[in-house]
Amino acid sequence: MRILLFIHGFNALSQRLFVELEALGHEVSIEFDIHDDNTREAIKLFQPDLVLAPYLKRAIPRDIWENTRCLILHPGPLGDKGPSALDWAILKGESHWGATLLQAEEEMDGGPVWESRSFAMAERPKSSLYRSEISDIAVASVKDALKRIEAGEASPRRLSKQDEDVTGNLQPAIRHKDRVIDWKKDDSETILRKIRSADGVPGAQDGFFGRSLYLYDAHRVSDEALLILNAAPGAVIAKSGFALCRKTKDGALWIGHMRDPHGEHGFKLPAALVLEADLDKELSEVGGYPTICSHRIGDVTHLHFPFYNGAMSTSECEDLLAAYREAAQQDSKVIVLHGGPDFWSNGMHLNVIEASNDAANESWRNINAIDDLAEAIIRTESHLTVAVMHGNAGAGGVFLARACDQVWLRDGVILNPHYKDMGNLYGSEFWTYLLPRYAGEENANRIAEQRLPMGADEAAMLGLADKVLSNNRAFFASEVDEQVMQLCEANVWSNLIDKKIKQRREDEAIKPLSTYREEELTRMRGNFFGFDPSYHVARYNFVHNIAKSRTPITLARHRDKRYQSGAAHRSTHKGYGT
Numbered sequence: 407m408r409i410l411l412f413i414h415g416f417n418a419l420s421q422r423l424f425v426e427l428e429a430l431g432h433e434v435s436i437e438f439d440i441h442d443d444n445t446r447e448a449i450k451l452f453q454p455d456l457v458l459a460p461y462l463k464r465a466i467p468r469d470i471w472e473n474t475r476c477l478i479l480h481p482g483p484l485g486d487k488g489p490s491a492l493d494w495a496i497l498k499g500e501s502h503w504g505a506t507l508l509q510a511e512e513e514m515d516g517g518p519v520w521e522s523r524s525f526a527m528a529e530r531p532k533s534s535l536y537r538s539e540i541s542d543i544a545v546a547s548v549k550d551a552l553k554r555i556e557a558g559e560a561s562p563r564r565l566s567k568q569d570e571d572v573t574g575n576l577q578p579a580i581r582h583k584d585r586v587i588d589w590k591k592d593d594s595e596t597i598l599r600k601i602r603s604a605d606g607v608p609g610a611q612d613g614f615f616g617r618s619l620y621l622y623d624a625h626r627v628s629d630e631a632l633l634i635l636n637a638a639p640g641a642v643i644a645k646s647g648f649a650l651c652r653k654t655k656d657g658a659l660w661i662g663h664m665r666d667p668h669g670e671h672g673f674k675l676p677a678a679l680v681l682e683a684d685l686d687k688e689l690s691e692v693g694g695y696p697t698i699c700s701h702r703i704g705d706v707t708h709l710h711f712p713f714y715n716g717a718m719s720t721s722e723c724e725d726l727l728a729a730y731r732e733a734a735q736q737d738s739k740v741i742v743l744h745g746g747p748d749f750w751s752n753g754m755h756l757n758v759i760e761a762s763n764d765a766a767n768e769s770w771r772n773i774n775a776i777d778d779l780a781e782a783i784i785r786t787e788s789h790l791t792v793a794v795m796h797g798n799a800g801a802g803g804v805f806l807a808r809a810c811d812q813v814w815l816r817d818g819v820i821l822n823p824h825y826k827d828m829g830n831l832y833g834s835e836f837w838t839y840l841l842p843r844y845a846g847e848e849n850a851n852r853i854a855e856q857r858l859p860m861g862a863d864e865a866a867m868l869g870l871a872d873k874v875l876s877n878n879r880a881f882f883a884s885e886v887d888e889q890v891m892q893l894c895e896a897n898v899w900s901n902l903i904d905k906k907i908k909q910r911r912e913d914e915a916i917k918p919l920s921t922y923r924e925e926e927l928t929r930m931r932g933n934f935f936g937f938d939p940s941y942h943v944a945r946y947n948f949v950h951n952i953a954k955s956r957t958p959i960t961l962a963r964h965r966d967k968r969y970q971s972g973a974a975h976r977s978t979h980k981g982y983g984t
């Protein structure tokens with residue numbers, strides 16, 4: 407089928423659908439919802455059999471849905487309507503939630519239903535549920551609906567309020583005041599729900615040091631001393647790196663990130679950076695906020711680094727390198743690098759760079775710090791290294807993972823192994839060594855130029871990953887444990903270690919790692935310090951969340967002259983060489 411993905415932004419869910427639909431052989435093109443006339447033009451150019459809208463902020467015009475079948479994904483159960491479905495579900499503490507695939511009609515979210523599925527709510531932020539549970543059931547629903555449509559089967563179901571399975575109803579758009587935090591009245595669990603219901607956008611509003619801030623990235627505190635400390639609710643009582651511990655009326659919470667819309671930087675930053683000038687200099691530093699942690703099980707050292715949004719600042723890269731070096735000193739056999747639950751890594755921390763006094767220099771420090779880590783991993787001879795991806799990775803994060811001997815993906819994970827969308831950034835992390843080595847020269851060029859997301863199977867097919875394991879998080883964890891044990895078996899381990907040392911020495915003889923690094927960094931120096939400001943402009947737009955004014959041609963293939971003339975591969979965006 408010819409499917410037009412009609413979206414507000416190419417977010418994780420749209421990327422996942424794009425990847426899965428192309429893998430099924432559908433011809434997919436993408437148009438951003440910018441203006442109704444652009445949409446009409448896209449329909450005219452592409453002539454889709456179906457318009458699929460997994461992420462829209464406003465209704466599709468009548469003349470479009472009247473003439474082309476339009477399916478809309480609503481992140482709520484049967485009967486639920488309104489623009490803040492998941493926000494309300496988290497705020498109200500629902501135990502189960504759902505997603506429904508509807509056919510567009512006059513009433514928003516009121517059309518007949520093609521598919522609806524539910525899931526058990528986990529205690530995670532909105533963006534995390536959206537990227538994982540909602541994405542999983544959305545993909546399953548779309549696939550089933552497409553099968554039914556292709557088979558010419560049944561029409562969608564029109565709901566009636568009397569239907570027993572219709573559990574939802576119309577909910578209003580959530581307002582800031584619906585989740586504004588009252589530290590005197592709200593207990594820890596209420597505050598946690600308020601923040602999680604608004605994470606990553608727009609954040610839960612809170613007055614702090616006379617400022618109106620938005621809070622993100624909240625976690626329970628387990629340290630008994632902090633929980634019972636006598637302080638006024640809302641008071642900052644400790645810090646852990648850049649996270650702040652705030653007293654609640656019945657305990658305490660970690661707040662990792664904040665945004666001050668009227669401050670010097672209006673975007674999201676680590677909490678202690680936003681409040682730098684206001685914080686008590688004597689504030690005690692304690693552990694507790696989830697950050698780098700390492701533990702050993704038998705012959706395996708596990709390294710977790712759940713950096714918020716997968717962004718890795720200079721200091722975080724330095725800390726991770728220190729933790730990695732410590733792991734490599736142990737007499738274990740395998741080091742497993744887990745990243746975090748939502749992201750493995752998205753490369754340099756663009757927000758911290760944007761907030762620094764000298765963005766070019768901070769970019770330089772950050773890329774060098776990631777490169778140091780990537781280089782240490784590549785040069786490791788004492789251990790086998792495995793990147794285990796529970797969540798997505800982008801840009802330098804993908805190549806940092808590929809620096810490991812093995813890359814194992816949870817099924818459903820999306821990779822974005824390219825840099826150019828960030829103002830033509832050249833990229834480093836030894837990608838010019840790693841990508842051709844694993845994917846071959848031709849595919850490496852294609853991946854870099856196409857700037858498209860990639861699913862787990864495709865990543866494995868192209869050598870960017872070695873194994874695709876279960877999508878279910880619990881099964882994935884046990885499969886990883888099982889497979890790591892196999893790597894530790896004496897024969898397997900020594901064969902693989904010998905092989906990797908030999909390969910590395912051969913590669914080094916052909917072209918030293920230092921040369922790859924120097925060449926990449928020369929290009930990056932140009933991006934950071936050169937006369938072309940594209941990277942700085944793109945980074946500014948990215949951190950300020952400035953919507954695109956047109957759909958990039960890499961996505962809107964119906965606007966690509968080569969595609970229109972038949973010169974580009976017609977059935978999918980990719981079409982790899984073998």
Ligand code: COA
Nearest residue numbers: 417418606715717752753754755756757800801802822828
């Ligand atoms: N630095 C800081 N924040 C980052 C980040 C980075 N490198 N990568 C992602 N984020 C943040 C986003 O701003 C967003 O923030 P929000 O919580 O305020 O919404 C959040 O992480 C999720 O990212 P989003 O872009 O919505 O996720 P996605 O799944 O739609 O797209 C990527 C994934 C990787 C394509 C996209 O995030 C991206 O292009 N990131 C930048 C990668 C990069 O260029 N890194 C620098 C070069 S190494």
